[in-house]
Amino acid sequence: MKVVVYAICKNERAFADRWMASMSEADEVYVLDTGSTDGTPQRLEELGAHVTVEAITPWRFDVARNRSLDLVPADADLCVCTDLDEVFQPGWREKVEEAWTPGVDRLLYRYTWNFLPDGREGMVYWYDKMHRRWGCRWVNPVHEVLQFEGGEPQTRYVEGVHLEHHPDQNKSRSQYLPLLELAVEENPENDRNVHYLGREYFFYRRWEESIAMLKRHLALPSATWADERCASMRLLAKDYFALKMEGEGERWLLRAAGEAPHLREPWLDLADLYYHREDWYGVLWAVNRALAITQRPRTYISEAVAWGEHPWDLASLGYYYTGQLGKALEAAQRAAELAPDEPRIQTNLQLIQAAQPAG
Missing domain, CATH: 1.25.40.10 (Tetratricopeptide repeat domain)
Structure with a gap:
């Protein structure tokens, strides 16, 4: 099986070494450089990538992606589209080979789009930029997606493959x-x-x-x-x-919660609103609807705040201000476990512990 990585880039020399090391499990790497002035093409070539330099004017992401896809050899079995600020966790090639069975057109894998300031994962969803070589093209000037010939592509999830996004925050x-x-x-x-x-x-x-x-x-x-x-x-x-x-x-x-009651996010928005109003029963109604949802979606409609300490923090306050001190302590402990380095939450836990009835 021949696996080929392809990418577009511009002025990303700082990422070149890390990216090439991550992509080294592929058979070949092809890059379209769209006009770097920092030595990115030269460094990528030194590291073993096939690099073509070509300006895309006027700029469109779909045109650039398609031009980079054109560079991929005709005999590639699987094309892996990544960016230079992305990194695979090691061992991805073996898992991809196991998943790429006859009839599959596209693979989905876990993607961490960002990280929180304390290093925890932020937005996480399932990405779909591994695909067959022929019969697909990128469309849309931005937020580009693959369009497949022959109708809806056959898609398969690959457990254990994880791509991380570590962007240049100054870009x-x-x-x-x-x-x-x-x-x-x-x-x-x-x-x-x-x-x-x-x-x-x-x-x-x-x-x-x-x-x-x-x-x-x-x-x-x-x-x-x-x-x-x-x-x-x-x-x-x-x-x-x-x-x-x-x-x-x-x-x-309220309409948002009614539209997708299976998502935590709208319920937490409502809980935040009631928190600012000091409507503590409203907080508990909304946050408990959120916490009743225990399966995190695999789509991009999934925010880190909904799956961290925030709902438990809100629950602890709701219970505390409605006099339910035992439940307030349980929720505060969960919040503190999820955010051990957050001073406010640790302080709240201590205050709620101190408020517990003696004995």
Whole structure:
């Protein structure tokens, strides 16, 4: 079986050694450099990569990805698309070979998109950039995805393969907004890109434009995935809170929870709202709905805060202020176990311990 890694890059020499070491389990590595000035192509070649230098003008991620895919030899069995700021945990090749059986078009594997300041994992979901050599092309100017000939691809999960993202925090993402606007202009019925554009407007604090785009997403006939619809509703709530329209914000949070009651995130948003109102019974109602969900989704709609200490912290406060001291202690202990280096949570635990009735 021939496994080939391919990538695009620009000015990422700092990552070259680490990335090539991680990709060394592949048979070959092909890189499209789109205009580095820091010696990235030369260093990659020294480390054994096949490098082509070519400018992509105007810039589009799908065009660059397809050009890099074109570099992959025709006899490759499996193509592995990564970026230079990503690292596989060792041993990935053997597990991939076991999973790549006849008829499979694409493999999904665990992906850590970011890490918290204390080193714990942040957003984790399952990635899908391992695929067959022929009959697929990248589409969308940004947030590009693979489009397969012949209908829906046969996909298989690979347990034990883990890719980590360690990005350059100084790199600008300013190109994302105009590329997303272009993507929606090119394909206004693409519900995923409409959602992403609404989210990007939110990041830029362009509340009204975010509201309009997120409502447009929810109105699209193709926008049927409850998890992403819930995400749009949660963003709408945040837009309205930013505009000081708290009632409208709460209504969208309630709709979000109704849209995807199987997700922790909307319930925690509601618990946070009730916390700020000091509505402790409301906090307990919402946070216990969240904690009743014990299976973390494998999609990108899964936030680290929902699976860390935060829900237990909220529960401890809700129980404490409603006089349920035993339950408050249990929740505070769980929060402290999950965040042993968080001073506020450790202090809360001590206060709740001190408040327990004697004997």
